[in-house]
Amino acid sequence: MNRALTLISLGTLLAFASTQLLASGNAESGKKKSATCFACHGTDGNAVDPQYPRLAGQYNIYLQQVMHEYKDGQRNNPIMKGMVATLSDQDIEDVAAYFSTLPTKLDTLSGHVEGDK
Structure with missing residues (x-):
């Protein structure tokens, strides 16, 4: 039983560590690189037009x-495709870091799923 708990703990630790490594990026740099995104997705990542996804x-x-x-x-x-064409891998990591740190205003999917009225 003790060995099983150790293996589960180790697996959890590895999963968490690998997620953190994959989720790299600089949010402050990402904010600067996201300026063109704001037109559709909003400065706070909470687009008001339902045709654009909320990224926050x-x-x-x-x-x-x-x-x-x-x-x-x-x-x-x-x-x-045109918006991301010139982004480097680091740019993508930074933009993702920025939007993922913002608070979302989405509390329901009603009206936000394609085909909803």
Whole structure:
């Protein structure tokens, strides 16, 4: 039983450490690099127009993944592809760090899911 607890604790520690390593980026630098994002996603990451996703409070790794998917064409959106085309990996990490640290104003999905009225 003691060995099982040790293995679980070690696994949890490794999972947490790897998540933190993957979730790198400088939020302050990301704020500066996000200036063009504000037009659609809002200065606080809480877009008021429902056609634009709210980025505030999203998981850092998720934001990084999405930006990479737009950049490499896995996600097909010509506007976003153009927006991320010149971003380096460090830029993407910084932008993701910035938006992931912001408080979200999304308390329900009502009206925020495509197809909702």
